[in-house]
Amino acid sequence: MIEKIINENFTVSPPQKSEKRTLVSPGKEIQDGYVGSVAYSLPKPIKKLEYDLRRELKKEDLSEYLQGARCQSRKGEELKDKNPPVTISIIHTNDLHGRHTPINTPNTGNVDMGGTPFVASLIKELEKKETDEASLIVDVGDVAYAPPVSDKFHFEPMADVMNKVGYEIMTLGNHEFQWGVPVLEKEFISKLKFPVVISNVVEKATNAPLPNTLPYIIEDIKGIKVGILGLLTPKMATDAHPQVGKDVKVENPADCARRVVKELKRLGVDVIVALTHEGLDADKELAKSVEGINLIIAGHDHEKVSDPIVVINPAGEKTLVVEAGSYGEYVGNVELMVDTDKKVIKAKYELYPVYSKQIKPDPEVKTIVDKFLHEVGEVFHKALGIG
Numbered sequence: 001m002i003e004k005i006i007n008e009n010f011t012v013s014p015p016q017k018s019e020k021r022t023l024v025s026p027g028k029e030i031q032d033g034y035v036g037s038v039a040y041s042l043p044k045p046i047k048k049l050e051y052d053l054r055r056e057l058k059k060e061d062l063s064e065y066l067q068g069a070r071c072q073s074r075k076g077e078e079l080k081d082k083n084p085p086v087t088i089s090i091i092h093t094n095d096l097h098g099r100h101t102p103i104n105t106p107n108t109g110n111v112d113m114g115g116t117p118f119v120a121s122l123i124k125e126l127e128k129k130e131t132d133e134a135s136l137i138v139d140v141g142d143v144a145y146a147p148p149v150s151d152k153f154h155f156e157p158m159a160d161v162m163n164k165v166g167y168e169i170m171t172l173g174n175h176e177f178q179w180g181v182p183v184l185e186k187e188f189i190s191k192l193k194f195p196v197v198i199s200n201v202v203e204k205a206t207n208a209p210l211p212n213t214l215p216y217i218i219e220d221i222k223g224i225k226v227g228i229l230g231l232l233t234p235k236m237a238t239d240a241h242p243q244v245g246k247d248v249k250v251e252n253p254a255d256c257a258r259r260v261v262k263e264l265k266r267l268g269v270d271v272i273v274a275l276t277h278e279g280l281d282a283d284k285e286l287a288k289s290v291e292g293i294n295l296i297i298a299g300h301d302h303e304k305v306s307d308p309i310v311v312i313n314p315a316g317e318k319t320l321v322v323e324a325g326s327y328g329e330y331v332g333n334v335e336l337m338v339d340t341d342k343k344v345i346k347a348k349y350e351l352y353p354v355y356s357k358q359i360k361p362d363p364e365v366k367t368i369v370d371k372f373l374h375e376v377g378e379v380f381h382k383a384l385g386i387g
């Protein structure tokens with residue numbers, strides 16, 4: 001059970017996490033002509049690398065280090081930790097842009113990739129591997145804006161899909177402001193069964209966060225307090241619609257992060273994750289200039305980051321930056337290993353390609369998607385292939 005801890009001073013109560021997903025049991029017949037389990041073997045991730053995130057030891061640290069959990073045997077081998085580290089997993093997508101059907105472009109190597117029913121299937125499989133207790137499913141924004149289904153229904157298809165997949169937290173992208181703030185609030189945020197975390201956006205009139213959004217959230221995952229903040233690129237968000245700049249204020253992401261990280265530390269958070277929608281260059285600057293962030297899950301510039309970017313932050317610690325392409329072509333999974341001192345010591349990153357032809361679509365998500373696509377005359381398997 002992942003327990004939500006909200007800042008005691010913060011009065012907006014977030015929507016509750018959606019009900020637990022029921023995985024189809026093996027052998028059960030499901031719709032759409034597929035017989036058997038929804039489960040399939042996970043495709044091979046592009047890279048599977050481990051990163052040592054411990055601070056490089058200085059001489060003065062050495063005596064403390066040797067008294068700690070790790071020490072050398074007489075033969076010079078490292079002895080195992082007394083207690084195994086806790087592993088927490090963050091499964092992530094970004095810039096889905098309402099791509100409910102697979103796309104097939106030179107960018108995907110002319111093979112079918114993505115489509116929300118396939119993304120859903122992969123995410124559920126990953127969550128099963130990691131277990132619900134130890135994992136979070138997050139998205140970092142720009143979920144909707146893609147013609148023609150979004151032109152007609154705005155956020156509705158993606159809200160239904162994300163609720164069904166069991167996303168647990170998301171932040172907003174600039175395109176979420178495409179139809180103005182009232183549409184965003186009424187047709188998207190209020191429909192979600194999971195919290196929207198956005199730290200640097202407030203209503204201009206009240207200086208309060210947008211209704212039903214949180215400036216940060218703290219999740220207790222296997223006894224580790226994970227603080228999560230959300231950051232949005234300022235200019236493109238306020239330029240997305242003529243009224244947005246009048247309705248909301250978007251604070252400089254790094255200034256905001258510094259403030260929120262401090263607050264999270266005050267609240268006793270062990271691990272800090274920033275969900276950012278500002279592009280990798282800005283994220284590298286963020287990591288370099290703000291201490292205390294362990295992991296940045298990025299979006300906005302649609303970059304496929306196969307090897308996480310490692311940035312040394314002002315405290316001399318390592319911040320990892322990852323991003324999972326766009327349009328649901330990839331799903332990322334970061335495993336953070338946290339030791340008995342509640343410090344992140346290692347990370348593992350896997351970027352999974354969503355090869356639609358090798359994945360059975362999630363039947364429930366496909367049902368949702370079919371309904372909307374039918375309304376706009378789309379055929380499910382037709383590749384859109386539009387940027």
Ligand SMILES: [Zn+2]
Nearest residue numbers: 142173174300
């Ligand atoms: Zn964007």
